[in-house]
Amino acid sequence: MKWTELRDQSCPVARALSVVGDRWTLLILRDCYFGIRRFDHFQERLGITRHVLSDRLKSLEASGILRREPYQQRPLRHEYRLTEAGKAFYPAFVAIVDWTEAHVPPKDGTSVRLLSKTSGEPIRPEVVDANTGEPITLTSVRGITPSMPEWDAKRG
Amino acid sequence: MKWTELRDQSCPVARALSVVGDRWTLLILRDCYFGIRRFDHFQERLGITRHVLSDRLKSLEASGILRREPYQQRPLRHEYRLTEAGKAFYPAFVAIVDWTEAHVPPKDGTSVRLLSKTSGEPIRPEVVDANTGEPITLTSVRGITPSMPEWDAKRG
DNA sequence: TAATGTCAGTTCTGTTTTGGAACCTATTAT
DNA sequence: ATAATAGGTTCCAAAACAGAACTGACATTA
Numbered sequence: 001m002k003w004t005e006l007r008d009q010s011c012p013v014a015r016a017l018s019v020v021g022d023r024w025t026l027l028i029l030r031d032c033y034f035g036i037r038r039f040d041h042f043q044e045r046l047g048i049t050r051h052v053l054s055d056r057l058k059s060l061e062a063s064g065i066l067r068r069e070p071y072q073q074r075p076l077r078h079e080y081r082l083t084e085a086g087k088a089f090y091p092a093f094v095a096i097v098d099w100t101e102a103h104v105p106p107k108d109g110t111s112v113r114l115l116s117k118t119s120g121e122p123i124r125p126e127v128v129d130a131n132t133g134e135p136i137t138l139t140s141v142r143g144i145t146p147s148m149p150e151w152d153a154k155r156g
Numbered sequence: 157m158k159w160t161e162l163r164d165q166s167c168p169v170a171r172a173l174s175v176v177g178d179r180w181t182l183l184i185l186r187d188c189y190f191g192i193r194r195f196d197h198f199q200e201r202l203g204i205t206r207h208v209l210s211d212r213l214k215s216l217e218a219s220g221i222l223r224r225e226p227y228q229q230r231p232l233r234h235e236y237r238l239t240e241a242g243k244a245f246y247p248a249f250v251a252i253v254d255w256t257e258a259h260v261p262p263k264d265g266t267s268v269r270l271l272s273k274t275s276g277e278p279i280r281p282e283v284v285d286a287n288t289g290e291p292i293t294l295t296s297v298r299g300i301t302p303s304m305p306e307w308d309a310k311r312g
Numbered sequence: 313t314a315a316t317g318t319c320a321g322t323t324c325t326g327t328t329t330t331g332g333a334a335c336c337t338a339t340t341a342t
Numbered sequence: 343a344t345a346a347t348a349g350g351t352t353c354c355a356a357a358a359c360a361g362a363a364c365t366g367a368c369a370t371t372a
Binding site for chain 2: 022121130
């Protein structure tokens with residue numbers, strides 16, 4: 001399978017990877033969530049090469065995750081802002097961060113903390129079924145897909 | 157920044173990428189959630205080259221996501237099974253799939269459906285704060301991190 | 313006994329992608 | 343005039359990847 005073919009797969013995991021599945025894109029998105037919008041700021045913070053950054057921003061724009069908007073004329077300059085689709089990825093992003101904090105320990109003790117803006121308390125992210133409020137786990141869900149009807153088979 | 161340095165970063169996104177941030181790992185994990193355990197089965201389903209598959213399985217084992225277990229002697233054969241950390245990634249995986257279904261449309265009409273095992277109904281995944289039950293969005297959360305105290309600054 | 317098949321890899325070679333650094337263009341500031 | 347700023351592009355070397363063949367330990371079939 002080629003990298004460029006991922007987008008056309010029916011599997012949503014493959015499609016997700018076509019958008020955020022490379023070395024840098026999720027880090028760029030992280031910085032967007034931090035409020036970063038400009039080329040040089042991304043480049044300084046990430047240590048990514050300018051060439052690759054240019055590429056990734058283009059592809060994020062093409063995927064509808066970021067949009068490029070002029071913020072001044074003379075000289076014309078653009079910045080990159082999250083679209084609704086980009087903002088909508090934030091919960092998934094939080095779920096990844098939460099898993100990582102729990103299962104991929106840092107070498108030093110530092111860590112990110114997410115606080116609720118309303119209560120000021122640390123949040124405890126959880127992925128639930130909005131219909132029932134029940135947490136989603138590997139054993140509570142069954143998948144149906146054209147390519148693999150028996151997703152429910154033995155797992156783990 | 158080098159690929160190998162990601163693991164030592166304090167940022168959990170960088171650490172997450174050190175584990176699942178390459179072209180193939182998330183697809184391997186998907187197949188694990190389908191119940192796939194053996195080398196050749198991964199290879200056939202994914203179309204990954206055997207060399208890269210071998211590499212990824214080793215690194216997933218090193219990260220504690222999969223464990224390698226003998227399933228027969230003579231000839232000695234191993235299979236790859238999800239650890240608790242691997243299973244614990246499932247909710248994040250579902251959050252990614254859900255976002256993708258909503259924002260990265262497939263070319264053909266096929267799609268995956270996740271059903272609750274108890275009710276049989278389609279699930280509607282949502283990332284909430286377990287303390288309050290409130291959905292987590294970009295605007296409801298404030299981040300604190302050593303590298304960027306003002307995460308809460310203007311965003312979007 | 314010989315040939316064939318299975319499974320889990322390793323080795324080889326050539327293409328793609330990335331990293332690192334310098335360069336380019338328009339414009340404002342000194 | 344000179345330097346600085348912002349947002350890129352161009353070049354080359356290094357790393358990662360794809361595709362295919364090969365290995366080794368057995369098991370099965372002829």
